[in-house]
Amino acid sequence: AQSVTQPDARVTVSEGASLQLRCKYSYSGTPYLFWYVQYPRQGLQLLLKYYSGDPVVQGVNGFEAEFSKSNSSFHLRKASVHWSDSAVYFCVLSFYGSSGNKLIFGIGTLLSVKP
């Protein structure tokens, strides 16, 4: 069955430090993968996406992610975090199955950036 696992419910880093948020997926076909961010009392905003090609994809605000088919992973990275990056980050798998298009969401990782 298709699934998305974000093993870290909460990550705390200091401002200026590097960041990696982990995402593992389970899907036998070619995955479409997304990272979305949700700020308090807001909807989800797209950070970046992977469809095919270069496994390292660049997103907004200095975020990037690396797709690994062998590891079934799509980890999110940022070289230097800012306090405004504090939010909940969701890894999302999109696929087209027998009953149409589906989105599978991870449980989210709450990022807290200490000043």
Add this chain to the structure above:
Amino acid sequence: NSKVIQTPRYLVKGQGQKAKMRCIPEKGHPVVFWYQQNKNNEFKFLINFQNQEVLQQIDMTEKRFSAECPSNSPCSLEIQSSEAGDSALYLCASSLMPNSDYTFGSGTRLLVI
């Protein structure tokens, strides 16, 4: 600022009352999804449309939930008889085609008391 507009931002209803929320998808996006996000960050798919036609919906929506996406009018999701378990953030998302980028609205937070 989201290109998908959801209203109202907050909705408070008593049990058994109707709850209706609206969504204007991003311009040019024919595909519209509704999701329910609970306080544990679990997302439940409710229904989706393509050009006003229902593509998929879960069984739950066939009973108390109804939704429509008429042409030239906002999409809407209505709960006929609200229950405490319906308290959640309801997110509308639109896309150019299935299996492509989704633009999410800010959501309608429903509280059923």
